[in-house]
Amino acid sequence: MTGELSPIDKAKFVAAKRAVEFVEDGMRVGLGTGSTAAWMVRCLGEMVREDGLKIRGVPTSTRTAELAREVGIEVITLDEAGWLDVTIDGADEFDGKLNLIKGGGGALLQEKIVATASDQMIVIADVGKEVETLGAFPLPIEVIPFGWQTTKLLVEELLINMDVLGREVTQRMKGDEPFVTDEGNFILDLHLGRIGNPHQLSMVLNQMPGVVENGLFIDICDIVVLGYGDGRVETRDINEGTVEEDRLDFAESDNLFSDMLD
Structure with missing residues (x-):
């Protein structure tokens, strides 16, 4: 399946695949909105169904909620969760301090509420989202x-x-x-x-x-997982000051995301 993906989609996929490794059994997880976040929700759903991962997800939009239920993730509200262990979401832009512009999908209000109600926010992105100075994206x-x-x-x-x-x-x-x-x-x-x-x-x-709210996410993101079209992944932790690099292999027989290619 991955052989049919564009380099950008491959980058999104490997970033999502690496980011969900931060999710542990019993966690309450904020589920972001957008094309990159959709890969993450699919990856979590696979872990729920195939590995028995037990989590509860708080979606940041109605479309994310629908996708989460579709792939088998238990969906609850933020009020029911009270507080979240981690939120994983995409970004339209991020800078060297991991400040973000979000809201390209129109869900910035719920995304910011959920992110700030989390112990940790992890952003998944392809390399094209990194900028020296925010503002190129509206x-x-x-x-x-x-x-x-x-x-x-x-x-x-x-x-x-x-x-x-x-x-x-x-x-x-x-x-x-x-x-x-x-x-x-x-x-x-x-x-x-x-x-x-x-x-x-x-x-x-x-x-x-x-x-009501703006799409600048300042001092909210803790980790960015950056995907590349060749399978490389870079994980930057702003709090620890660390950068880790790795490469994920594609499973050519995997058809989990085939419907996303239509």
């Missing part, structure tokens, strides 16, 4: 529908005084209709080019009425 912010155009104008004015290259703000669409989050809110994408001070920007955005 920064999503979740806003309530009431007065969203006013909120958009206020955000554009706020950006004038921020250390960013661009200030274009667009509403995220799904076809001809606005994209709506699981909480019934809208997403505005901030096309900034470069974010000179992520801490400051995150703080001032969240102080604005109408803004």
Whole structure:
């Protein structure tokens, strides 16, 4: 099966495969949202079915919840879990300090709540997600529908005084209709080019009425597992200051993810 994967999908697969090795029996696990996180959920499901792994998963979106149930993972709410042992999720960008931009899939609010309610956050990514400075990927912010155009104008004015290259703000669409989050809110994408001070920007955005949350994950990620198209995996632990490199072999007969290739 893996012979049919693109190099990017191979990178996502090996990163996910390595990341789930951090999950132990009895853990409460935050399950991220997005294409890379979907590989992780599939890998965990395989461990549940074939290895008897007993975990409870807290999904960060309705689509992740559906996938988790499909592959055999017990799904519970964050309120039922109380606190999580680990959250594994993808990222749209990360820098050398493991600060992130997330929200490309529109689930940034639940993703941030779940990640901050965890002892540890592990990010899985392909090598293309690493950047020197955050901002090339549009920064999503979740806003309530009431007065969203006013909120958009206020955000554009706020950006004038921020250390960013661009200030274009667009509403995220799904076809001809606005994209709506699981909480019934809208997403505005901030096309900034470069974010000179992520801490400051995150703080001032969240102080604005109408803004529910932003996609800057600052000082939340503990470990990033970086996958390469040739099977190499690099694991960086920001707390321990360690970098480990390895290579995972592909099982050519494995068809666990064949439906993801359609």
